[in-house]
Amino acid sequence: MTITPTPSAEVAAALDAGQPVVALESTILAHGLPAPTNRTAATELEEVVRAHGAVPATIAVLDGVPRIGLGPDELDRVCGTPMAKLSARDLGVAAGLGLDGATTVAATAALAAAAGIDVFATGGLGGVHRGARETWDVSADLGALATTPVLVVCSGVKSILDVGATLEVLETHSVPVLGFGTDAFPGFYRRDSGHPVPWRVDTPAQAAAVWNAHRGFAGAGMVLAQPVPEADELDAVLHDRLLADGLALVAERGISGKDVTPALLEHFHTASGGASLATNVALVRANVALAAQVAAALA
Numbered sequence: 001m002t003i004t005p006t007p008s009a010e011v012a013a014a015l016d017a018g019q020p021v022v023a024l025e026s027t028i029l030a031h032g033l034p035a036p037t038n039r040t041a042a043t044e045l046e047e048v049v050r051a052h053g054a055v056p057a058t059i060a061v062l063d064g065v066p067r068i069g070l071g072p073d074e075l076d077r078v079c080g081t082p083m084a085k086l087s088a089r090d091l092g093v094a095a096g097l098g099l100d101g102a103t104t105v106a107a108t109a110a111l112a113a114a115a116g117i118d119v120f121a122t123g124g125l126g127g128v129h130r131g132a133r134e135t136w137d138v139s140a141d142l143g144a145l146a147t148t149p150v151l152v153v154c155s156g157v158k159s160i161l162d163v164g165a166t167l168e169v170l171e172t173h174s175v176p177v178l179g180f181g182t183d184a185f186p187g188f189y190r191r192d193s194g195h196p197v198p199w200r201v202d203t204p205a206q207a208a209a210v211w212n213a214h215r216g217f218a219g220a221g222m223v224l225a226q227p228v229p230e231a232d233e234l235d236a237v238l239h240d241r242l243l244a245d246g247l248a249l250v251a252e253r254g255i256s257g258k259d260v261t262p263a264l265l266e267h268f269h270t271a272s273g274g275a276s277l278a279t280n281v282a283l284v285r286a287n288v289a290l291a292a293q294v295a296a297a298l299a
């Protein structure tokens with residue numbers, strides 16, 4: 001039993017032909033967005049990739065097989081059947097036991113890189129949780145980026161995290177962080193997390209040039225952080241209230257470990273009456289479009 005990333009026919013053909021391919025994660029579908037929004041988003045995100053001339057490769061583990069590129073029935077399964085949330089450490093377990101699972105940024109990056117795909121789009125990267133000094137809750141996404149040569153296009157890290165500490169850990173791991181059209185590190189639902197970005201690029205061609213230089217030399221991944229479109233940004237007062245209530249709720253219910261992120265996202269979506277959901281989908285859509293443009297510039 002080994003972990004063998006298995007591309008769909010379409011993805012395999014695109015990789016063979018040197019066409020641009022963009023990896024998409026499945027945890028956002030299975031654990032980040034509620035049904036039925038997750039299923040419509042899954043199709044829409046793939047369409048956005050295609051509209052920009054690249055081939056989408058949504059990644060998940062089905063029956064223990066790491067699948068690179070999913071068809072409609074497989075997307076139905078990821079969006080409609082409860083399945084495990086798999087980080088990088090869980091891939092061997094899922095493969096060895098023949099399980100289904102949705103892959104996080106860490107697991108998706110590892111499988112994408114193994115399949116020969118190095119551009120990946122998501123919503124928000126995992127990071128250092130607030131209170132990590134006591135809980136030690138630091139997402140494996142950060143360690144994966146340290147050792148996996150994949151460009152991750154995201155809207156920064158979720159504002160539920162300790163953003164400053166997350167940026168410090170990325171620096172420790174020698175992961176470059178670039179703002180796309182911004183000097184401020186984006187805060188997921190909000191355009192500005194309050195922290196600056198170390199570097200800025202303004203075009204997909206510039207991002208591609210930086211990634212091309214970096215990947216030829218270093219083993220680490222890179223973060224290209226794009227703020228949510230202005231029209232879709234969550235209201236600041238609403239955001240701060242959702243965050244405070246969500247953090248209190250998680251503490252009250254004793255939620256910990258890998259359940260924290262889905263629980264907080266769920267609180268945001270229900271308590272905002274869907275406003276944060278619209279923001280979440282909009283920012284992923286924009287990131288997917290940018291990732292496809294960068295992949296096209298690299299191809």
Ligand code: PSU
Pocket residue numbers: 025027028029031032033103104105106122123124125126127138139140141257258259260261265280284
């Ligand atoms: N971005 C989103 N929604 C999500 C996630 C990212 O817009 O649900 C997921 C990603 O899969 C990321 C994970 O890897 O949240 C982080 O989880 P944790 O904090 O448990 O490492």
Ligand code: MN
Pocket residue numbers: 137138139140257258
């Ligand atoms: Mn965690």
